[in-house]
Amino acid sequence: MSEHVIDVQGLTKRYGDKTVVDGLSMQVKRGEIYGFLGPNGSGKTTSIRMMCGLLTPDAGQGHTLGYDVVQQAAAIKREVGYMTQRFGLYEDLSIRENLDFVARIYGMDRRRERVDQALARLGLEGRQQQLAGSLSGGWKQRLALAACMLHEPRLLLLDEPTAGVDPKARRDFWDEIHKLAHEGITVLVSTHYMDEAERCHRLGYIAYGKLLAMGTPAELVNQSGLVTWRLAGPTAGDLVAELEHAPGVEMVTRFGNTLHVSGSEQATLATTLRPYQDRSDLNLQHGEPALEDVFIHLMRRSADNYAPH
Structure with a gap:
């Protein structure tokens, strides 16, 4: 059997003149937790x-669990657990x-045994x-996951399963995953949460119908080409407008009293930020870009497929 549970090429879906998914190609390995990220409507x-x-x-091809996604859709559905938002x-x-x-609805055998196992799990x-x-x-989230597991699926597809759930419940859910x-x-699993x-x-990052990046969290940070400096202090927030249009600055993101100032041109960015290094009310440190920095950077560089032409 192939090591890839999902292996698709060029999947495309259109509604009228809008292309919602544009040439999606990706692979997901057996036993892997693959995160699918992107803004709403992506x-x-x-x-x-x-x-x-x-x-x-509407176009493209591929296989899920060894079944053709176009010709054998019914077979796929029998072996997939799908948990909606x-x-x-x-x-x-x-x-x-x-x-x-x-x-009962799905005519499962060993019904009592399956229910008991799901409750215990x-x-x-x-x-x-x-x-x-x-x-x-x-607890509703746990119940929904238990229902997904009744037919002992080989693949779980979770569509923003932790939306609106408190941090402890989210952590417990991920331990189970x-x-x-x-x-x-x-x-x-699709999610909006960076943790x-x-x-x-x-991870795969999709924006406006296109898969823009794929890899481990560390690989995505390394591949981004971003350089990030952290500017912290009680007056850091006052500098956002000033920094956004400064040479070498492509993105300024607030984290409380800390700004993440990012750009692709390391030397230019360092020159721009050097004057802030000597200010007593600020602390400037070079740091790794966070995943959130990378994803915001990717989104800003992509074109909105719903924007008027």
Whole structure:
């Protein structure tokens, strides 16, 4: 069997005269957690749906789990767990009733055994009689993941699964995702959170329908060509407008009382920032660009596919 669970080339999806996904080519390895990042409207969800057989691409080809994404979409869907951004289970049913209902709808064998295993895996046994509507966001998220796992999928596609969930619940969720990957399950997850991106084995950044960069978090930082300086102090925020138009400065990002000042021309940027080095109210230090710096830089350099021509 191929080491690639997802292997697609040139996937394209259009709606009218708008190209939502434009020539997407990517590979995801077995047991890998692959993070899919990009701004709202970038084509992440459309890409995921094409790869799991829910949408037919207008152009391109490829395979998911060894099945042709165009010709064998039904076979893909049987072996994929797809968790959407919005909670889609019944709030007036208990946790166990929801899972049992999903198993019945899909005609699963070993129904009770599957439900018991899902409850145990996600730590839901003690709450199994609680109504889904009374759960917090983090527990609803666990229930949704448990429902995705009932049919023992080989691939999980998670579309912004932690949106609106508190930091502890997000951390617990990611611990579970890493356990699944360790068992050999492949995970493709879209997210807006940079701390989550750093927990992925590899990342792809999509903006306005095009995949702009791909690699490990460290590789993306190294490949960006960005140089970043950190300018900290109580008056640093007052310098944003001044710095944004200075030579060599391509991007200024605020982090509290610290500015990340980034650019591709190292010597020019250093010359621009040198006068701030001697100010007693500021601390200037050279540092590595953060993933967020890299992704904002990529987005600013790409063209909006929904912009009027």
